[in-house]
Amino acid sequence: MLTLKAYAKINLALDVLYKRSDGFHEVAMVMQAVSLCDTVSLTSYPGEIILTVSRADLPADASNLAYRAAALLKEYTGCRQGACITLDKQIPLAAGLAGGSADAAAVLKGLNILWDLGLSGEELSRLAARLGSDVPFCLCNGTMLATGRGEILSPLPPMPACYVVLAKPPVEVPTAWVYQQFKADRVAVRPDIAGMCKELEQGSLAGVAGKLANVLENVTIPAHPEIARIKECMLEAGAMAALMSGSGPTVFGLAGSQDQAEVIASRLKAEKVPEIFVAETVWKME
Template sequence: MLILKAYAKINLALDVLNKRSDGYHEVAMIMQAVSLADTVTLTSQPAGIDLSVNIPGLPADTNNLAYRAAALLKEYSKTEQGVMIHLEKQIPLAAGLAGGSADAAAVLKGLNQLWELNLSLDELSKLAAKLGSDVPFCLYNGTMLATGRGELVAPLPPLPACYVILAKPAVEVPTAWVYGQFKADEVSSRPDIAAMRECLAQGDLAGVAGRLENVLENVTIPVYPEIAKIKEYMLKYGAMAALMSGSGPTVFGLSDCRGQAERIADQLKAQGVPEVFVAKTVSKVE
């Protein structure tokens, strides 16, 4: 039996470029793993794939990315071995934090070990890209540049250790809808990826915080104004910076002080934000 952590991610920078011939958008992102995590338990069994989850109503079949990850690796490796997967979810669903992708990545890594397949991370990453754009990043964690449709990842100098306040309002935002509504010609400001990379190289947390930007806010915030309200609260209560993660609706704020991060979280809860967490950055490959 193996027990793994599946870490959530945030987007320090997210730029959407041209639409590709395959229907996806070309993106450029700086992604960061955080310590908010699901727990993935893998137990060997002679054959077959079984999945259980701790949240009623969450699919526990081929509609779950963790199940599909196991099926894909089983087909690719031609193994006859099976596995029982249990997901203990902590990452909010449909939150822009890559919870499903993190679970899938943990399954790939764990089964590679459990089934003694000896595949490299690069080999697993090629399989991961077939499952979803965020899954390759979730294999590596840390701080990464993601390009292509998000599946092409390269390591960056780690974000200086800090605390991350995560706040999800009581709405769900379909990723496909956000990208479908995105209009490049309506974007007035884009993230400066090169400048943020330089700040990372210098270990400049304040410089990174001052350059947080996500062009998808232009789509999501006008329809879900509570996202802007959470950003406003975070800054009012002392976060270094605040930004929507991914296609939303979760907002994250950065702080270099645990006590302050916890105070911000408490004040957000007092304002009625239903799901609030304090996490730390995850800098090393797990």
């Protein structure tokens, strides 16, 4: 059995520049992996792809991105082998944390080894981009500048180590809907991507915290004001900064110590936020 960790991601900065001719949006993002993760276990199986998941509300068929990753790899390489894939899900679903993308990336990496395919990192990245905009980042983890539709990656200096409190309210926010509703002319303040990169170069956690920004909050928060309440709660409990991740609805808060992170998490529990996690930044490329 081959077992891999599939790390969640947060967006330290997210800017939407314009809508492209292919229907996607041109974006500029600073993405960061965190230690909250799913566990993906792979074993060889004659010919077929068998997917098992730990949650009843997650499909275990061809609609699952992990299954699609295995099927794409078989199609691309002509491999006749199969695999049993088991997903132990810890990343909440539809949360803006790239849980499905992380699973797909782990399957690509794992089956490349298990099936002895010998694909290069560049080949895997191209396949990853066919599965989704976040999948290439999830192949790499660490700290990355993502451009294009999110699949063009440039490594950045690692984010200074810190604790990250993640809180997901009980709402669903379809990513496609958020991007459809986004209006660039309604954004008052855009992320300072260059400034964020400079703060990372200087290794300043306070500087990074001061540059957090996500233009998609302009869409998601008016529709779901509980996101703003979670941000406010985190800041009141001592978070260095708080921001919605991706298109939402999960909010993350940065904490300089584990004790501070636990204080923030306890405050959120008192406010009846149903899904709360304390994680750390992941800097190592795995």
